[in-house]
Amino acid sequence: MNSPKDILTSRQLLVILISTVIGVQVFIMPRLVVEAAGRDGWLSLVLGGGWALLAATAAAYLASFFPRQTPVVWFSHLLGKWGGIALSLGFGCFFLFVAAEVLRLFTDMTQTYLLPRTPSEIIMITFLLSIAYVVCHGINPIARVTLIFFLFGIIPSIILIAVFQGKVNFGELVPVLAGGIAPVIRGFLPAYGDFGGWGIIVFLVQFMDTPKEAVKGTAVGMAVIWLFFMATFIITLAAFGPIETQYLLYPVVDLIREMEGVGGFIEKLDLIFLSAWILSVFVTLAVCYYVAVLAISQLAGIKNIAVPVYVGLPLVYLLALLPQGYKAAEGLVGYLNYTSFIFSLSVPLLVFLARRKIKQGGVSDGEQT
């Protein structure tokens, strides 16, 4: 189904994974987690990130059983025809919603910080058209553009947060577990949800020549993201404290604002930071949208992806416009987190099914190792 040109290396997969998962949610992540778990949010992040890492690695392991086969095919193989179709459709719709959600959060943030008087529709349409430009070229240009943006946008941003020098008080982190274990459990879902983008792995491994490497790449990538989110959360909490963090709309942006400009030449670092972050959001949106379109067009048996890409654009646009106000837009995040969690629960089941099939010798192309 894929032309032989569509080949991903394990390094590209790693970069795509990191760039996609560290998307737009990172800006509101500390607030969401603190709202649910308070000061012990970092424990929730440990649990949520750990679970996401396990799920993603298991998914990569699962997908590596079926080299160069589309998930649409092997879902049906494992779950029967209708089960497979349902799961593929579920993935497709999930990523369509994720794309819409990312677009909405991005637009809201752009409006807040960069373009207060520009209508959000214009921002959305320009952004979506640029996305379509790269997505209809397929996975390879997406991968290459991700590598570029990773180099110029994402790595500097990560470094920026890592070398944060502001008023940090790590005393905000203690006492640990003052409210018992319950807040940590409550914070689990929002914390896990920040890693929800791992699902792209299921659909990206099919492009790899050596799918076995995907497992390692995924594990490393998720670990990097995990560490990065933990660091961001802890620094944010240490800078603002659990109460203030709850009232900041985009705590991470405010964190960057705390930093004084380098050498006084650039007054506000957050603008530079935000413009670099647009690149990251672009990648997140492009990959999510690509996976959504890929899942649905593979299900429908459409080989040329360009038409579905443009047909899907208005859909994402409308979905993104649907929620009224910030609160409603963020409410959608909760539902997506649930869905993602359900997907993560289905992975062990699928792995179990796949192993059984292989033992029975039912998988013809699978590498039986």
Add this chain to the structure above:
Amino acid sequence: MEYKAKGDSKVKKPKKIERKTHRQEIYEGNLNQEQKADRELWPDLTHNIAVLKGRLGGSPDIVFHEFVMGVDEIEACLVFTDGLVERAVVTQDILRPLEIDVPMLEVQSEEKILVDIDGLVTRLRQRAIQSAEIRKEKKFDVLIGAALGGGVVLLYGDQEEALIISAPGWPSRGVEEPSSDTLIRGPRDGFNETLRFNTALLRRRIKDPGLRLESAMLGKRSRTEINICYIYDIVNRDVLEEVRKRLKKIDIDAILESGYVEQLIEDSYLSPFPQVQTTERPDKAAAAILEGRVVILIDTTPFALIVPATFVQFFQSPEDYYERWLIGSLTRFIRYIASYLAVFTPGLVVAAVAYHPGLIPTKLTLAIAASREGVPFPIVVEVLLMEAAFEFLREAGARLPQSIGQTIGIVGGLIIGDAAVRANVTSPLMVVMVALTAVASFAIPSYSLGIGFRMLRFPTIFLAATFGIYGVVLSFILINIHMVTLKTFGVNYLAPFTPYQFSDWKDLMFRLPWKTMVTRPVYTAPQDLVRQKVADSEEGDNEQS
């Protein structure tokens, strides 16, 4: 057999020829007629001469020198283009032997050697003509091509074959220092308009038997010779095959400059970025050949084409490699910064002033506001005005003779700039910014890439004016998407930036010491990767002992 003039066939043709095929008709009418009657030589000298005269017309520069040679008084005729052949060669090495020496030989040896063409060829090769190349030919087309391309055609007796003796000698520039690609340190010789000189300059640098030249003729009417140069055991075969394929597809009337070929073989004609590198420097061409690339030399132009040409290549100057690596790295890095400045500075200025005054320090914001107080235009108009003014100045300066060009520089740059600021048409900051962008765009060694960047500046300004810094980032995104989808002869345009090819990063943003650059670039996929063997001192000692 009467020679039919061109007009005859036209008369026969029905007059209802559609206009669009008119040109083709002339072409084919010509060809058909040849095919019908006179494709090959007849055993009749007068007729052959008549055919040639008819086909070549009565142009005064084409010389038909009829003479008689030998004791048998065999009639012969030399056909050549005056000015394209070396006169001395024609008189000394061709005419003299034919008219004097050969007949004398004949008399002395008392054998009639001038009976058939083979005998004549042998004799001429052995005894008489000291020309580089002699060959036999039957076809009129080839003979005419030779006569027009610096060859001398010898029609002789009532033979069905003629001789082509090459004696090229046309007005040509000597080997001079190239006017583009100038260096402070490096060889001073440059390509010129004569293909053979250029190949010689390459051979002087690479005395490897693996260096191969492939000749081809392009252009139906111009018949321009081109040479594809590569090293047999290094070149990437796929690229070479692709070059051959694309060159074969070219069917145009004339190739007047390498730009014709470049634009006919490039991958995307919509792109603002050059996908074929051009150079006037033989050392640069040689370096490209040694990296496994293919160089296309074209007669009548000093510009050689290098393919595949990736984005990073346009940032490289031969001097990066000739100077010590720290200097090379610094200049290389400066060029990358310059490229960003050239594209994004005006856009960023527009975005900062119009949308995000917080981006720049408060004092500077105030200074800008103060300097723009009297300026009646919004910032976008001001920036566009100044950028347009700069482009006018550049274009005017580039086309004028050098002495006047300098005047333009002074009048435009100094007087108008200063007066415009005083007249409140623009603010001093804009002058600084335009100058900065201009200088930055000239800091890129490749002229065509510099122009590409300057073109991209304008959409960026528009996007910045509409969307502020988001527009600038959008422009960056779009440019990048365009570049990652671009390919040049099967190689990714952004290689080795992406896909990451870390071993090639030694020669990317920085140029690391020669000792570390042990391999040729991996992304061009040469057959032989080893560039140098870094001798371990211990190993060397062991070998010697």
